[in-house]
Amino acid sequence: MTIPKLLTHPAAGFGSAALLLFAAAPLLLTDFRLGLLAKYLCIAIVAVGICLAWGRGGLLTLGQGLFFGLGGYAMAMHLKLADAGPGELPDFMVLYGATGELPWWWRPFESPLFALAATVLLPMAVAAVIGTLVFRRRVKGAYFAILSQALAAAFALWLIGRQATTGGTNGLTDIQGFFGYDLNDPVNQRTVYFVIAAALLAVAAGVRQLIHSRYGELLVAVRDSEERVRFLGYDPARVKLVAYVVAAGAAGLAGALFVPAVGIISPALIGIVPSIEFVIGAAVGGRASLVGAILGAIAVMWAKTTLSEEFPGAWTYFQGLLFVVALAFLPGGLASLVRKARERRSAAPDDAEDVPGAGADAAPAPVPASAKKPEGVTA
């Protein structure tokens, strides 16, 4: 089997991804590098959601930091409370002058079950409320992008302003344990990595099913011609809402897993800049393709680390250049390269059902709509 075939056959794709993540990476990488990979995989989980909402649904979600943050803080709040022990306040609250009692909205997070559920359900609930309001009013395109970004920025500012109860700019740091396991132990750090890798595969598989279902087709139809879908008797608002809520859930899960992997969640990770970075990873890889979005997110994070280690003085220029080149010459992302190569090989493409071009409410950027035949670019 040739490499492209291996990558493109879905079952083989999943198998080789699992092999890479569960066997090759832990054997080849040092503990430190494996820890970094765990972090990249978290960002890839966000990218899976963006692939669905933006790549498939045309919703430019420039504010995924909000959901990433909700999930991350939900997890970190529980872990901080567990570190402090029953009846005690987390260390930063004592330091920044919260007096006596735990704030009421911290209390439920003492329960591990509530916290775990909240990491995914809280972002989904928030997305459901925002989405219902926004999509019913037919807010779309750039307005939707600006709105979602404003919400992420507002959340970050809200957290910064409440130092005594949220840790302020510092965020929640110095997390020692993960459900009873000591995070100082490299063996447990490895376990966290495996959990994250498994979560990525599971989320990717779930979203893949969604993309290939009837709903997935409807979502692409809404992206490309919302009015026509409405005339056919469907409610586009509801279709978009599902994609938005699922993407929020993925971002929340990613945020929650990020906390034990990296040991910090802070407003610096959820404001405007990180929210844009989430999207850039997916865009560079190819936002409409699941594999593209995942590999793009990992590649961009990896490039960021490597460039900044190699050229600590000038790496930001290289990173900027990378984005410009990728978006200017490969608007469909790296995934479009693979597709082009395949199309060249099989002269008769069977992608007739494809809808080229973006719909009315897709991104303002030139859109290649790599909404290809599913088996082609997803794994």
Add this chain to the structure above:
Amino acid sequence: MSRYFPRRVAAPAVALSAAMVLSACGAKTDTGSSTAKGVEADTSGDTVKVGLLNSLSGTMAISEVTVRDSIRLAIDEINADGGVLGKKIRPVGEDGASDWPTFAEKAGKLIKEDRVVATFGCWTSASRKAVKPVFEKSRSLLFYPVQYEGLEQSPYIFYAGATTNQQIVPALDYLKSQGKKSIYLVGSDYVFPRTANKVIKAYAKANGMKVLGEDYAPLGSTEFSTIANKVKAAKADAVFNTLNGDSNVAFFKEYKSAGLTAPKMPVVSVSIAEEEVKSIGPQYLKDQLTSWNYYQTTKGAKNTAFVKAYKAKYGKDKPTSDPMEAAYTSVHLWKAMVEKAKSFDPEKVKAAADGVTYAAPEGEVTVDGPTQHIHKTARIGRIGADGLIEQIWDSGKPIEPDPYLKGYDWASGLS
């Protein structure tokens, strides 16, 4: 699912991952038998690596690059002098990018991949809080060069800058001695200003001073017309400024255009040193006050030599400042500690730290072993038209560090 994920692929994959996960169960938190050990630094060769962790990009770069420069100057001097314990020092630089999680990542890289013997750097308290657990878990040493808000004492950090009782409290004492009865607090929205202002409010309450207002602007914000107008309307006797970075430029321009001047309502700043004066423009800052432990104009042969060496290396127009001096001093203090301990081992260095002295540009400094802070002289300065800061008051002798303000009754509720 099975259509896309056939059993023959799924079964081995699931078995494999289950095996990996099961084999990967480490120590529990409650057993108290953590297998986590520190990361051993590499001291086998003729050289030892030290980490330099500063922001070379982002909003803090303007300040942190100068700190990196002075750390390099100190390393060059030590290497020219034969190194430490016969080994030359090789600096490994990383960019914290003004982003706290990046600081944590890079700290991990320096300790675990480069296996440095010590790390010098960080500026904002948020970056220090982000790397603190990394250094503690790996049992590696960080030398932090900037004044900060106190209330911290990590076993693996040496604090070479001032804590509150060596900078903020003396500044308040000075204002009080000048008959200032009311103050207005302006700061950037992050941990240092918020915590510093808590200390200031406690001091004011105990000393009969009125705090007429307290405003925060996001880091990097340049919108200050509202704040300047509020300050003007409040008619305070003085302003206590804990703004950081670029925001100071906008604040002082608005302050001046609101018709406020140093004789009318002086501003005492604790984050504006010579480098920042240069970028804000001395015309906006003339006669305003600062509180630090060192100025370029500080008297002494040691400082004359330091300023000369710095300008020779980096350019005649480059001023020296308190954080730069503290960073420079911290490298020399580390060398003195290592030589006293006769080892690079962090535990031995810590054990040897108490009482180590160094004739620094700011005067002789002494390490306080229990707190891992440094005895420093407080100095109030006035900004001149030439951009340099002239000392108008000092504490006379080095002040003992008291990060938790245990020696002050009014501060009893703070920690």
